[in-house]
Amino acid sequence: MRFVMTLFLWVLTTILVAVAVPSAWVQKNIIDPQGYSSFAESAATDPQLQQAVAGELTTQVQSLAAQNGSQVEPRRIRAVANAYTAGSAFPRQFALANQVAHTWMFTNRLSRSEDGSWVIDLAPMLSDPSFAETLSGFGVEVPQTLTVPIASSAPDSLRPGILRPLAVWGPWVSVAVAVLAGVFALLTLAVARARGKALAALGISGLLVGAAGWAGLEAGRRYLNEALNHTSGDIRQMADAMVGHAIDSLHQWLNLTLAAGGGLVLFGIVVAVLGGLRRRSD
Known part of the structure; x- marks a missing residue:
């Protein structure tokens, strides 16, 4: 029963981390006005x-x-x-x-x-x-x-203020999801019988989220290209550069997630080995 509860909490933690990473990136770089200005300013260094x-x-x-x-x-x-x-x-x-x-x-x-x-x-x-x-x-x-x-033939669904709900609720959602991910990670550690294995499992969560994010971005490029087809000429080139900069930025976040996951896996293994040695000495 304890194993089932630990597994359940680990799955929830993994799902929450998978939501927390992109939502935090979107809030910081796209939704927040100052964050978007900084994002655009950084993208402007691209020669293209x-x-x-x-x-x-x-x-x-x-x-x-x-x-x-x-x-x-x-x-x-x-x-x-x-x-x-x-x-x-x-x-x-x-x-x-x-x-x-x-x-x-x-x-x-x-x-x-x-x-x-x-x-x-x-x-x-x-x-x-x-x-x-x-x-x-x-x-x-x-x-x-x-x-x-920006768009010469924008779809009818693209209208002023269409993303206003994200501006209103985005900050709350990104913070809430990040907090919940942390809470469920701590609950996973508290319920787990072996803390070292639980730490390694949480590291695997980070690895899964990072890898899934990379795969998702690659799969989503086709849809991004379809959206960019509503632009043309130099505006299209600007949009391409902005999207490329966004993908590179999100890749950096995913790389940090992978690195954190790998670090947790190694730390969990060390904790598990030390715990095993201590039990043997007792």
Whole structure:
């Protein structure tokens, strides 16, 4: 009966850890506004994303110039855009540009374009001094906001504030699941007859969660690609880079889970061996 209870608690602990790791990552990097800004700022160091943003900025500058009846040199604008996205100011301003998209998804505030589409705001980047001098020379004035749609053919289910429940309940859920995982892990140790074996079993839980997470990400790439098909051009390249950065970040969390699981397995084995030696000496 004690073994059955231990097994039951171990299974629950494994399930809770499997939920706790991704939910904590999502809360920290996606749901939390400051966390998402930091995530976007980190992603902006990717050369693929920098080139994509430079291309989109060049396109928007040409569009603004056409609206104002001005003539611009595309090569010169692209050179300035490349230098800007490779500079130190770009990551922070890219994070600011993404705040509009985050607000659109996670709140019901009207931080969006007039037609309610899902957008990012490129005005903070074009207002950078490295651009301002060049644009003023061409007679191009940057508006206070310059929103660009992220998805050209977004599904009907994608609407403003669709993820607001996650913003409301996400912090509570991630904390609650992590606490429950810890509680059930302690209960597993308390009920188990052999503490060393129980520690090793909890380590195996970490190994299972880490391995399952890697497998799940690989299996989910197809669905991610289908979602990205709603974007195109430079925006698609930006989305690809952001998704790639997210996967790499989650891989790091899963690697830490694997490392923690492996450490617990080794510690459990040591505890079990020492316990066996002590019982023999008694």
